[in-house]
Amino acid sequence: MVKQTTRILARVFVGIMLLIMYAPILLLMVFSFTEAKVIGSWTGFSLDLYPDLFRNTEIVTAVVNTVVVALSSAAVSTVLGTVGAIGIHYSGRRMKTALEGVSQIPIMNAEIVTALSLTILFVYFGVRFNFLTLLIGHVVLTLPFVVLSINPKLQQMDPNIYEAALDLGARPAHALRRIILPEIMPGIFSGFLLSVTLSLDDYIITAFTRDTSFATLSTYVYGVTSKKGTLPPTLRALTTLIFLVALLLLILMNLRGKKREEGTR
Amino acid sequence: MESRASPVGVQGAIFCFGVMNVEKENVIIELVGVTNRYNDTVAVDNFNFYVKKGEFVSFLGPSGCGKTTTLRMIAGFEHPTEGKILLNGKDIADLPPYERPVNTVFQKYALFPHLDVYDNVAFGLKLKRIPYETTDRDGNKVTKYRKLTKKEISKKVTEALKIVDLEEFEWRDITTLSGGQQQRIAIARAIVNEPQILLLDEPLGALDLKMRKEMQIELKEMHRKLGITFIYVTHDQEEALTMSDTIVVMKDGQIQQIGTPEDIYNEPKNAFVADFIGESNLYEGTYMGNRKVRFLNHIFDCVDDFPANEKVNVVVRPEDVKFAEVGKGMIDGVLTEKVFKGIHYEYTMMVGRNEVTIQSTRSMETGVPVSVNIAPDLIHIMKKTIVSNVYDDAYIDNDNRVIIAGGAFDCDVTQLVPGSSLDEEGYVIAPDGKKYDFKDADVLVDVSLSDIEIIDNEEDGVVCGKIVSMIYLGNHYQVLIRTEDDEDFVADTEYTWNEFDRVSVRIPAEKIRMTLRGEVSKYVKD
Numbered sequence: 001m002v003k004q005t006t007r008i009l010a011r012v013f014v015g016i017m018l019l020i021m022y023a024p025i026l027l028l029m030v031f032s033f034t035e036a037k038v039i040g041s042w043t044g045f046s047l048d049l050y051p052d053l054f055r056n057t058e059i060v061t062a063v064v065n066t067v068v069v070a071l072s073s074a075a076v077s078t079v080l081g082t083v084g085a086i087g088i089h090y091s092g093r094r095m096k097t098a099l100e101g102v103s104q105i106p107i108m109n110a111e112i113v114t115a116l117s118l119t120i121l122f123v124y125f126g127v128r129f130n131f132l133t134l135l136i137g138h139v140v141l142t143l144p145f146v147v148l149s150i151n152p153k154l155q156q157m158d159p160n161i162y163e164a165a166l167d168l169g170a171r172p173a174h175a176l177r178r179i180i181l182p183e184i185m186p187g188i189f190s191g192f193l194l195s196v197t198l199s200l201d202d203y204i205i206t207a208f209t210r211d212t213s214f215a216t217l218s219t220y221v222y223g224v225t226s227k228k229g230t231l232p233p234t235l236r237a238l239t240t241l242i243f244l245v246a247l248l249l250l251i252l253m254n255l256r257g258k259k260r261e262e263g264t265r
Numbered sequence: 266m267e268s269r270a271s272p273v274g275v276q277g278a279i280f281c282f283g284v285m286n287v288e289k290e291n292v293i294i295e296l297v298g299v300t301n302r303y304n305d306t307v308a309v310d311n312f313n314f315y316v317k318k319g320e321f322v323s324f325l326g327p328s329g330c331g332k333t334t335t336l337r338m339i340a341g342f343e344h345p346t347e348g349k350i351l352l353n354g355k356d357i358a359d360l361p362p363y364e365r366p367v368n369t370v371f372q373k374y375a376l377f378p379h380l381d382v383y384d385n386v387a388f389g390l391k392l393k394r395i396p397y398e399t400t401d402r403d404g405n406k407v408t409k410y411r412k413l414t415k416k417e418i419s420k421k422v423t424e425a426l427k428i429v430d431l432e433e434f435e436w437r438d439i440t441t442l443s444g445g446q447q448q449r450i451a452i453a454r455a456i457v458n459e460p461q462i463l464l465l466d467e468p469l470g471a472l473d474l475k476m477r478k479e480m481q482i483e484l485k486e487m488h489r490k491l492g493i494t495f496i497y498v499t500h501d502q503e504e505a506l507t508m509s510d511t512i513v514v515m516k517d518g519q520i521q522q523i524g525t526p527e528d529i530y531n532e533p534k535n536a537f538v539a540d541f542i543g544e545s546n547l548y549e550g551t552y553m554g555n556r557k558v559r560f561l562n563h564i565f566d567c568v569d570d571f572p573a574n575e576k577v578n579v580v581v582r583p584e585d586v587k588f589a590e591v592g593k594g595m596i597d598g599v600l601t602e603k604v605f606k607g608i609h610y611e612y613t614m615m616v617g618r619n620e621v622t623i624q625s626t627r628s629m630e631t632g633v634p635v636s637v638n639i640a641p642d643l644i645h646i647m648k649k650t651i652v653s654n655v656y657d658d659a660y661i662d663n664d665n666r667v668i669i670a671g672g673a674f675d676c677d678v679t680q681l682v683p684g685s686s687l688d689e690e691g692y693v694i695a696p697d698g699k700k701y702d703f704k705d706a707d708v709l710v711d712v713s714l715s716d717i718e719i720i721d722n723e724e725d726g727v728v729c730g731k732i733v734s735m736i737y738l739g740n741h742y743q744v745l746i747r748t749e750d751d752e753d754f755v756a757d758t759e760y761t762w763n764e765f766d767r768v769s770v771r772i773p774a775e776k777i778r779m780t781l782r783g784e785v786s787k788y789v790k791d
Contacts, residue, residue, distance in 0.1 A: 160373060163375070164369070164371060166361070166362040167340060167341075168363075168454070168455075168458065170388075179377055183378065
C-alpha cells in the first residue's frame, strides 16, 4: 500500500517537473496559432503568423545570418579542435595533463568574461567589429567543446593502432587520415553538432563581437523586445519553429546513435 | 649453438656481452651497445647481440626487464639513447618505422576496427611500391617504382589468410571476430608484407591456455614455412623454451644469458636464470676443490670446476633428483608433501631445514624417511652472485650515524679506531687519548645478507623500498629491496614476501661493518 503511494507520488513529481520545464514552450506554441497581440487573449485559430514570419525580411536575414555564423564557426572549431585534441593526446604525460586542463577552462569560465575580454582585445588592437570578429568569438566559445567531445574517442582508441599503421608503411599523415580520423569521427561529428547548437542560440558573445548592423536571431529578438517592450506576435511562430527544428535534430541524432549501436552488436 | 656472446666484463651480477666476429654474413640484425634511458631510469642497458637470418629468437624476462623496449627499438617506435642497430650491416637507429623492412604483431592485436578483414590485411600492400625496370626516351634502362595492382594485392591477401587458416573471412567485420581469430588476422596483416624480420610482442598473452598451446605450434610451423626471422617477446619461459632457436634472458634492462633453450635450461649462468627458467632447487654451497661441492650437508661429486673454498650457488632440477634405496642414497630426508601433476608426482623432501623438490613417476608415501641420489653431471654450479651488501658512498653524519642509501642508520663509530670509546660529547677517544671527530667522514660499509631486517611497516625501518625480486634458496629466500634512489639491499630471510611489496629496512648497529676511506689522522680533533 505504502509502496503504491510512493510510486504515485513519484509519478506526480515527474509530471510536475516536466510541466514546469515545458509549460512556457507549450504556451508559446499554442499561442503561435492565434493573432492576438498579447499572450492570454485567444482571438481564434489562425495560421497567419507563419507566412508573416517569412514576409518579414529582417527576421529572414537574421535567420540566414545565424545559420551562416553557426555553420562557419562550427566548421572552423571542428578543424581546430580535432587537430588540437590529437595534439594533446599525443603530448608527453605532463604536457598532456596541463593542456587538457587549460583547454577546458573556457567551459567553466563565465561567458560574459570571455565576451568582455574578446572585446577589449579587439579594441586594443584597433580591429573594427565585423563578421570575422564575430566568427572568432564563436570559435572561442565552441572550440573547447569540440576538444571535449573528441578526447574520449581518442582515449578509447587502441593506443597501438597508430603505431601499427606506421609499422605497415604508412607515413604519419597517411596514418592520421586513414586510421585515426575514421576512429574518432563520431566524436568529431558530435563536436560539430554541439558547436552548431551553441553558436545558434548564443547572445552574449554575439552582442559584444558583432558589427551592430549585423543581426542574428538572438540579437534581433532581444533588440525587438527591448525596444517595444512587448513580444511581437510573429516571434511566437519563430520560436515554435526553432524548437521544432531542435527537436527534429535531437530525434535524428538519437536514431543515428541507435543504428550505430546495433551495427556494432 | 656456437658461442655467440662472450663475457667481456663481470661486475657482481652484471654481465656484459661482446659479440664474436664469426659468421657475420649470416647476421640479419645486430645491436651494438644499445642503451635506452627515459629520464633517469635505464630501460635497456648496453645490449650487444645479433640475430641470424631465419632464426627464431625470444626475449624472455619478467615485466620491466627491457624486452618490449628492445623490440620497439627494432621496430622504430623508440630510439636508442646510445648505440647502433644494424640491419644487414646498416645502422637503422634513426630510420622511421615506415621505412623499415620489419613488421610487428602487437600484444592486443591493434587491428583497425573500422576496416574489414581484407582491408586490414591489405593495408600495408596498398602502400607498397615495388621496383621495375623500364627504358626511358633515350633508351636507357631505369628503375621506377609502381603500386601493386588490385589483382596482386588480392592474391597476396588470400594467400596470407590461407596461412592463418581464415580463408573465408575477407569481408568480415573485425569486431565480429574472436580473440584468437583477431590474433591470426594480426599475424596475416604483418606477414603479407614479407618483412625481413617479424616482431611479435607477447602475441599470445591474451589467449586462453589451450588456444595458446595451439598457436605456439602454428607459429613455429609458420616460421619454418616462411623462413622469416622471428623475434618474439614473452614472459612465459615455457613458451620461449618450446618455440625458440635462441633465447635472450633479460632482467632489469640487462642481458642475463643468451643461448639455446637447452643451454639455458641445463647451464644457467646465474641464480636468476636458474630460478626463472623451469622449476629448480637452488642452494648456497661451497666448492671444496677437486670436483667436489658441499651443499645440503653432503659433499657431492660434480663436473664443474671452481676455485677451492669459493661460495657458490647450486642448481638441481626437480626431475634430476632420483629416489634410492632407503639409507643407501647420498642424502636422507623425509617426504612432507605429494602433489599429483598428471605425468608425474611432485614431492617436497625435507633435509634438515632445507627443502628439496622432486619430480618422479614413482608413487611414494609421505611422512616416511627416503634417500635420494643426484648424478654429478646434473649438479649445476654457478658463481654466487651476491656475497654481501657493499656501499662505497656512505658517510657519517653529525650524530655519529652512517648515511646509507639516503637513510641514517645507527652504527658503532668506535670500530674505526681500534680499542676506542665514545665520550659524552660524541667524540671518539682512542686508547692513546687522541680525540676524533668523524663528522662527514667517507666510509665503506659492508653488511651481510643475513643482517638486513625487512619490516613490513614502512615507518618502522630506516629506509623504504620495494621488493623487486625474490629467489628461494632451499631453506631461505634471497630478497632484493630497491629504494626510490635506486639503491639495493639484498637480504636473506626465512619469511615469504611478495614482489612489489613496499617494505622498510633496518640494520642492527653492531652489524654495520665500516672501513674509513682516507687517513684516520684527518679526523683528529685538537
